[in-house]
Each structure stands twice: as structure tokens, then as C-alpha cells.
Amino acid sequence: MTPFLRKLGAAPVSAWFGIVIVTLIALTAIFAPLLAPFPEFEVVGPQYSPWAAPYYLGTDALGRDVLSRLIYGARNTVGIALLTTALAFLLGASFGLLAATLGGWFDMIASRAVDVLMAIPSLIFALLILTITGTSVLSLILVIAVLDSTRVYRLSRAVAQGILTMDYVEVARMRGEGLFWIIRREVLPNSAAPLIAEFGLRFCFVFLFISALSFLGLGLQPPIADWGAMVRESARLISFADFSTWQTATFGLAPLLPAGAIALLTVSVNLIVDWVLHLASGLEE
């Protein structure tokens, strides 16, 4: 993987910033039980403590440690977003590549089904389905994955159609190669770059989508720590903020912590995506 390392070495500062932040958040998520000073659900102190040891970022309305919940929140929110995006890609890319390669009735049916799903605003559609199925983590993942796979489908189908007109695919077809060999060896390597870039973007959208659903009360259910839900729980505190002393000011900052974490992660992922897109476009600098 030396060419990859060389590219990594030549990455701009912005990409490095993204890589560092994403790595830090990933490590936090993986080692959450080791890093968090308190358990995720337990009431460990008085309500609304200010930012002081041992509650470095204070406590929430029930007296749970905010720092610990932020750390566990990384694990829940990011983990679920990653799983959902991966599933969305598996679904969307497989159907998209198949539809482009096979064409005909398969393409027709798959594309129209996707059009129908895309015609309904996704937040409203998700709210509807989640109200019916109830808000378990599994149904959350499945619903968002299916909704997001429609976008992946459209992209992978369009990219694959461009590749399938190339002469090298014709050469493979004339050789009598099978469908899956053509998809795997000819189409997939050449569509990898835009798909990877899309993966980064999609991950951000899914992540925000889960946070939005949590904010609306249909995402991850309490007492699971989740950044979106944490914003909702502490949102009202903004109006009680009093910036005359540091002690009281931290009170108003409470909702900004999970919101800032969401913003930091999305921005970082996007910085990496920008860099990958740039590499994919084949420009030197």
C-alpha cells in the first residue's frame, strides 16, 4: 500500500485535520467504557451541576454525567450511522450496478421503485414508518438504510452506465465474460472513487438524520445516550443561560456540546471526502 501512504503524505492540512478528528472520535467510540468517568445511564450527582470536577462538563436534568454521555453517544450515534450507511450502500450499489448492466425490465422496475420512494420526503416517510413499526434500533437502521439506498442507487447506476459504454467492457463482453465478472472486475474498480466519496457524504446525512429523528423523539430512545437526543433534552437551557459568571455560563453551553460534536464530525468527514474526490478527479494539486 505504498502508493496510498504516499498520497496520504501529500494530503493537504484540511484533510489531515479531518483524518485526525475522525480517528479521535472513532477511538472514543471504541474505548468508551474505558474513557468515560461514569456509567452511561446512572444518576451520579445532583441535577444541573456546573462544569467542575468530578463532573467536568456538568450533569444533566437527571444528574447524569454529560461527559460520559457524550462519549457513549459517540459510540451509539456514530456506530448506528456507520452500520446504516454500509447497509444503504450494499443495497443501493448492488441494485444500481445490476440495473445498469442488465438494463431492460430489471432496470425499469428498480428505477421506478426508487422514483416512488424518492418522491416522498424522507423525514416524513421515516416518521410514518417508525410510528408503525415502533422505534427499535433495528427498525431505525432498516428504515434509514432503505431510504438512503435510493440515492446510492441513482449514483451507482449513472456511474456504471458511463463505464459500460467503454470499449474495454465491450472487449470483456466479446470474450464472453459473465455478468458478475464484468461488474466486479470492470465496473466496480472504476466506480470506486465516486462511490467512496458518496459514502462519506451519505454517512454525514444519515448521521444528521438520526440526530434529527432523535431530536423529534423517534430516534434512539432514552436512556440510550445519543447526541441528537442530548441536544433536544438540553435545548431549553439556552434561555436560562447567564453569562455574568463562568459557573452560570456553562449552563447555557450545555446544548452546544452535543451539537458541536455533531458539527465537528460532519465537517471532518466532509474534509476527507473533498480530498478523496480531488484524488479521484486525477488532479495533481
Added chain:
Amino acid sequence: MTDTSDLLLDIRDLVIEGRSGGTWQPIVKGIDLSLKRGEILGLIGESGAGKSTLGLAAMGYTKSGCRIAGGSIKLAGEELVGAPAETLRHLRGKRVAYVAQSAAAAFNPAYRLIRQYSEAPVRHGVMSRQEAERDAVQLYREMQLPNPEEIGFRYPHQVSGGQLQRAMTAMAMACRPDLIIFDEPTTALDVTTQIEVLAAIRKVVREHHTAAIYITHDLAVVAQMADRIKVLLKGDEIEEAETRQMLAHPREDYTKSLWAVREFRRAPRTPDDTGKPILTLQDVDASYGTLQVLDGINLSVDRGQTMAVVGESGSGKSTLARVIMGLLPPDKGSVSLDGKTLSPLNRHRDKGVQRRVQMIHQMADTALNPKHRIREVLGRPLEFFLGMKGAAKEARIRELLTMIELDPDTFIDRLPSELSGGQKQRVCIARALAAEPDFVICDEVTSALDQIVAEGILRLLDRLQREMGLTYLFITHDLATVRSIADWVVVMQKGQIVEQGAKDQVFQPPHHPYTELLLSSVPEMDPDWLDGVLNDRRAAG
């Protein structure tokens, strides 16, 4: 500088560098160039010689990723190197104009031709829009475009390639510039169209006493157009001389090798003694939708021979290849290999047939998967058709690379992007050979290449044919190629075969009128050729 009044363009010791892999590499290495008013200078060289870069520099322009690293460019005494963008903007389109290789890509498809014509004169304040449009009609007439009053009101996709190229030349003339740079303006055109465009360009440039730099890799074309010729190689000047002198007495070895390219002739093949054709087509009709492209094609190709199919674009020669390969099922008629009728669709043919009939594409760029290394490109057919694995496969890949004259150690792990155009085409040939075919279709395999590189490919194909007893169907619009390697020639026009026969027979008069037109349109190295042909045609009709 004694006589500056007559000197239009004066380039001294120009160095242009391009950025690649993080360092600046010289593309043009200290070239001098001077051009008088009304003079036409031909720039020739292979790709990568720096001729386009030098041509653009005459406008004070470099492509992005390039920079002028030294020297001076003076247009009528005014220095362009380091001149502010404002000065250059006043110059470009008004005093210096540019005609690109692909007119189809240079026109904006969303605007009518005349609107694009008037853009420069209006913008530079030379004429009002009405004046510019009147002027356009006048120039369209001079360029011998059909319906000069109306053609300007069409969109670019509504006129033919040759007409578009002439419209672009007219557009370049709009402000009556002192200098026009022609960058391979006829390379993408058929010979029959090329001759019209050449005649029109030369007429208008001479009548308006415009100086021109004519960039091309086709010597015969430059011989018709230029007063002087400058030969470039890898950013250096090889030599410069008056056209007639250069053609008659080239001084440098490199120039002589350019001149000698077209002299490659291979010995004719004696047909196989069995007398049975390897491939036959019977009464083949084919169409795209409702458009009929092939009409009653009957062909038979003898084993071990090269059959050349010639004709201009739209004559159906590539469609013929697609029918043979089973990519386009014919409406009627049959294709048979060794007397056995083949299934009309490739995917219904058995593996033996798929292996025995191979095709080499025109554009090696798109025919190689950019993500596959040479090892995989050549290894896959070995594995797929012959079941080779491991060491046997590796040894065969190396053998194939040696056959196409590429060093296995250097090339086996390369990606297509790390190869030159000629090397890519060689790899495509090796891929076809890997299947151990009997019959190979070569679809314009040399037309995207320089003459010197193309000649190398032709020699390679010829050697492989001798060694492996291959049969070729060679599709081309270049009659020089046909002369070099064909045994049997088929001339196609509008989906029909108008003439066929042994090469010597087709190239000897009497000809079918269409063959005559094709043959007489191929530029020759004689500077008087164009005048001669035009006079003959005028006299004839």
C-alpha cells in the same frame, strides 16, 4: 533587427515548462520562430513535440499547468511575455485567432453559428452585431459553405464536420486578424472532406494576406499549406526550411525518417492452398433502429490474408465489424466461420468461436481498463480461454510482451496510464493474440496515432501475421495504410460495397468513381498536389 516592418511574429529562445509529478519539466526548449506578414509556417512533429504548446504561445497563452520560463514573444514589436491580461485580452480574437482540432468541441452547442461568429467583433468593438452578421455571410461564401445566407442560423450539431471546421475558420477571420493558428484542423476529418477544408482555408488565408501557423503531424497536408516548414522533436527544433527544399532535400536524419514513413510495403501473401475462405458474409443487411447501415454485403476473406475495408465515416465499415463480432445482429443474411454459420449474437456463440475471432479497437485509451495492470489485461484471456494458471500464465504473458516488443520486466506491472499511445495499442494487440485467434478485426487501429508510431504498429501486425498465420480484416479510412499492408481491398460507400478486388487491381485505373474520389483525395507530398487535384476536378465537373 533590420527589417521590422515586415516581421509579424518574433519568438526568441522560448522556454515553456509543464508541471508533472511535482517538478517543472521543459516542454519547449529554447525555440526561435519568426513569421512575416502573410506567410504560412508549418509546424510538424510527433505528439509530445511541443507544437501545440508553441502555437498557443504565439497568442501569449499557455495551457493550465504550464508556464513560460524564459525567452520573448513579440507580435508586431509588442512583447507578450509578462504582458498584463488586459493587453492580451485585446489581442486575442482580434489580432491573433485560433482554430482548434475538434470544431465540434470548440463551438458552444447552445448558440447558433452566426451568434458565435459575431461575438469577437462585437466584443472588440470592431463591428456592430448587424455588420458582423453581414460580414459572416460574406466570409461563409468565401469559405465555400453551402447556403451562406442561411447556414449561420443553424446550430453546430446541424452542420457536418467539414462545414463546422470551415465555419470555425471563418469565425477566426472575423476581426481580420494578422495571425491565425491552425491546430490540426483537418486531422479528425475524412480525406474527401479534408480536401475541401484545406482548399477553403488556403484560399481565404491567401486572399486576406493573413499569416498563419499550421500545426499538423501529416506531412502531405503541410506540404500543401505552408511556405516554410519547421520540424520539432521533443521540444527542440530539428530543422527549418522552405517547403520545396525541405521536401526535396531534408538535411537531418529525423526529418528523413518522417519522410520515409509512408514507404513501408510488405510482400503480398500467397493465399492458403486449401482455397477455402475463413470467413464469409452472405447478403448481410443491418440497421440501427430504422436507419439501414449495411445493405447486401457479400464478402469472403481468405485464410492468411489481409482484407482492407475502406470508406469514409458513415459508410458502414465499423458496423460491419460489429456484425461479424456478434455485437449487432444483422436483419438478414449470415456470417460463417470455416463454413459454419455463426449465431448472430456473440453471447450465444460458443467459447471456441469467441476465442478464434478477436477485435482490436481504434482507441486503445478506452479499450484498456484503467485499473487493470498489464499482467491482468493479458492474463485474463489466457486464463479464460486456455485455462492457464500460475507459472505457465506468467511465462506466456512475458512471451506476449516480448512479441509486441515491450520489455516484460519494465511493463508487466504498469497501468495503462503509464503507457504511451503506441504502447497501449501494442498491449491491445497482445490481448487479442493471447486468445490465440485465427481471425483478427483491426478497427482503425492506427488512426489515433502519429505516423511514425503507426508505422511501427503496422510492421508489428505484419510480422505477427507471418509468424502466426493470422487473417486480418483491416478497417481504415487511410489509403496509405491500405497500400502498405492489404492483399484484398473492399471499398464501401453508404453501406454497400462499391468495388472490391486484389490491391493492385483496385489501385490501378479504371476505378469506380467513388474509389477514384477517395484515391485522388489522399494528400501527396508534392506541394502542387492540391492545385492539381482542384484543377482536375474543376475541369471534370
